[in-house]
Amino acid sequence: MAIRFYNSMHRAKEDLQPIEPGKVGLYTCGPTIYNFAHIGNFRAYMFEDLLKRYLRYRGYEVHHIMNLTDVEDKLIRTCRETGESLKTITTRYAQAFFEDLDTLGIERAEAYPAATDHVPEMVAMIKQLRDKGHTYESEGSIYFRISSFPEYGKLAHINLDELQAGGSGRVDSDEYEREDVRDFALWKAYTEDDGDVFWETELGKGRPGWHIECSAMATKYLGNHFDIHCGGVDNIFPHHENEIAQSCCATGHQFVNLWMHCAHLVVEGKKMSKSLGNFYTLRDLIAKGYDPLAIRWVLVSTHYRQPNNFTFEALDAAGHSIQRVRDFRVRLGEVKGPGGSLDEAIAACEQAFQDALDDDLNIAVGLAAVFDFIRDTNKRLDAGDIGEDASKAALALLDRLDAVTGILGAAPERAVPEEIQQLVLDRQQARRDKNFARADEIRDTLLAQGWVLEDTADGPRVKPA
């Protein structure tokens, strides 16, 4: 079965057909590094992580580029307000961003090009656009003339005549001197407010507009025409629409084959906002003591085109699910000697998982297949019907699926301290002596010290609480 993804451009699922067989060029819109990223941001990066991991699992060689926006209005304002240099701020938050990616187990892209390192490329692209007649200059700034690109609006399915200028209330339509308020800036002329944030270029003194960085960097690293471009749904318009206009007009080629956008995250059914007090950065949640893996579980386990309702109850539930998988792995690891095979069950599980993910990354159905496998296999483990080889094969399956999901791995190794081991031995003696009061007391002591004791047919087992 072919992999099918929903293409925002055509509002339908399409078979994945890479431009170069076996290889996928992937561009994902990255963060503006002016603050700590919030969990909604990571919902997007998590979806992209799942996409990339799955493509690799299916044998594709993925070349992934994510930009870092390090020059932009909010950043310049922050510079002005704090007196810190642009570089100081962006360096700090870029570092924080990468730490957060690691915390969540999000795999790194091949490159994270920053806008300020690509001003010449942006200038070159703007010149191309100018030479082809897609731009005009006004008060030192250069704008893209939307009317010069008939396909404008194709991605967002927007009828330009119906576009209400300033309808969002976010932008003052008198802010810039444009021929048409719908035109967007490629190059912004320097103003006093920009402080020392400017570049002296052939286009004059100023700084690049926002959209041009993605066009310039995507084409530089992935070519004029590449496979997949991702972002949050809010990027569809205007950002991605503008990227298409710039890139197509500059290069004369189709820009991207497949546009994939994830829905937003809401918290307890409400939009995340500071005024509602439900705005969380990853660091906020970690500080509250939540397990990063549980956060990953919540972010990754909802289909990417569905709104993800982030709740603390779901976060706790995710923790229990993780424990169930880990306990299962421990059981498998303890199996010794010959016994029954799991080949059929493993193949069925993996096929179901793959069929689900092939269908536009249906992770919920994929995970259901994993849980079905866990339940059925636990049953056979109870019956003593599984051999060591089968057990290892089951663990290998979990490892393969963990490479895709990042939530099915083993618990981190934690050595059992000697005094804990001694307590376990003491308890065994107490049980042999039928001194159950003493045995229970020791079990409580262990728990108080962070260890759960379980009696199994093969003797006691301790695990971190």
Next chain:
RNA sequence: GGCGGCGUAGCCAAGUGGUAAGGCAGGGGCCUGCAAAGCCUUUAUCCGGCGGUUCGAUUCCGCCCGCCGCCUCCA
């Protein structure tokens, strides 16, 4: 005002024109000295509400309500 998405058990969340996956939590049971883990079983006569199409709709259509997104620099 325009465009789009979502609304499924206590919570998270799949899904289909033919009568509701999975996880967590809860109830009952098996196992256990007791637990834990595991297993079995149970929890939506019903899929926001009201109509319509249909032999039949949660699934298609219309209206309403609620939540969310975009409408020129927000994932």
